[in-house]
Amino acid sequence: MDIDFECTMCGKCCHDLRLPLTVTEAVAWLQRGNDVQILCEALPWPTEPPAENLVAAHKRRRSFAAMSGSLSTRVLVTLAAGYAGPCPNLQPDMRCGIYEQRPLVCRIYPAEINPFIELEPAHKACPPDAWTPGLPSLLRAGKLVDEGMLALIQQSRDADVNDLPIKQQVCALLGIDQAAVSNEGFVAHSPDRFDLLAALHRASDERGMPELPQTWRFISNRRPTVDALVSVGAVASLVNADSSVGFAYLGYFAASE
Numbered sequence: 001m002d003i004d005f006e007c008t009m010c011g012k013c014c015h016d017l018r019l020p021l022t023v024t025e026a027v028a029w030l031q032r033g034n035d036v037q038i039l040c041e042a043l044p045w046p047t048e049p050p051a052e053n054l055v056a057a058h059k060r061r062r063s064f065a066a067m068s069g070s071l072s073t074r075v076l077v078t079l080a081a082g083y084a085g086p087c088p089n090l091q092p093d094m095r096c097g098i099y100e101q102r103p104l105v106c107r108i109y110p111a112e113i114n115p116f117i118e119l120e121p122a123h124k125a126c127p128p129d130a131w132t133p134g135l136p137s138l139l140r141a142g143k144l145v146d147e148g149m150l151a152l153i154q155q156s157r158d159a160d161v162n163d164l165p166i167k168q169q170v171c172a173l174l175g176i177d178q179a180a181v182s183n184e185g186f187v188a189h190s191p192d193r194f195d196l197l198a199a200l201h202r203a204s205d206e207r208g209m210p211e212l213p214q215t216w217r218f219i220s221n222r223r224p225t226v227d228a229l230v231s232v233g234a235v236a237s238l239v240n241a242d243s244s245v246g247f248a249y250l251g252y253f254a255a256s257e
Contacts, residue, residue, distance in 0.1 A: 001142045003119065004135040005110060005126075011094040012125035013109055014087040018080040018188075022159040023166050023200060025103045026079040030197045032098075034088050038171070038196075039078040039186040039250075040179035042216055044234065046072055055116055059182070062160045064168045068216045070233035075179055075216055077167040082188075104156045111138065111149055113156050118142075169203035170196070171214070178217045178247060181229075185251035187219050219247075221255040 018037065021029060026036050043063070049056035063074035081087075081103075089097040096102050105113070110124045119139060121131045137145050144150055171177065174195065180187045191199075218229050218236035229236035239249045 001139060003121065003131065003139040004133050005131055005138040006135040008127055008130045009094045010127055011090060014090045016084055018082040019103060020105050021079045021081055021103055023079065023163045023204065027197065027200050028101065029081050030193055034081060035193055036196060037080045037082045038176060038189040038191065039080050040075060040176065040189065041182040041186050042073050042075045042179035042218060043182045044071055045074045058116065064164050066214065066216045068218055068234040073216055076182065077171060104152055108149060108152050108156065111144060111153065113153055166203040170199045173199040173202060177214055178219050180249065181218055181220050181225055184220055184225065184253060185249060188248040188250055219249060221249060221251045222253060223257045
């Protein structure tokens, strides 16, 4: 597949998002007076998958080991700038107000960071004229050809790994221990801006601090999922039955009893 692309500055990709951020970007976002959510998902991980399972290797690289009851688990944490309507940095002329400091995910768009997701113009917010043949080359024979873009993607993937200890400590410091089942949705935690900023600074400055004991709870809106997890020793709750909900459940599927 060959794809050409050039931004038309329509601003559609700058509206109604949960924008993934690195730890450094999250600190800057908070310091500008904006909020950051912590999106958590988790996977049962009773045994190590074979080395040739590249999808599992990708998930392992982006997650940290944890326990849910007696079940070995891996937890994926995403720091996200969430906003309804326009991005707080979008100017009236559709220019970015922090263009030189914009997050990596904005610099990489519309390319994909996940190596297992194929770039599909139909799935992007950009208008048809952004994909007109003859514009700057983006993909050739299904591969990215922009060396700068490839370097940014690698930088993003490296941040996924390097930020893991900090994210784990931040969750422990803020008492966050609830995650959706991966591929079913996310649990979105919305800590106080100043508490999160303080936790990010502390975790970044003290990476050697001992990890706080923590047991993670799976959250689902599907009864069969909860029952299956409990049957193998995990701690799991049906979202509607959780009496101490302090989060938003962003599920991909309708609730099931």
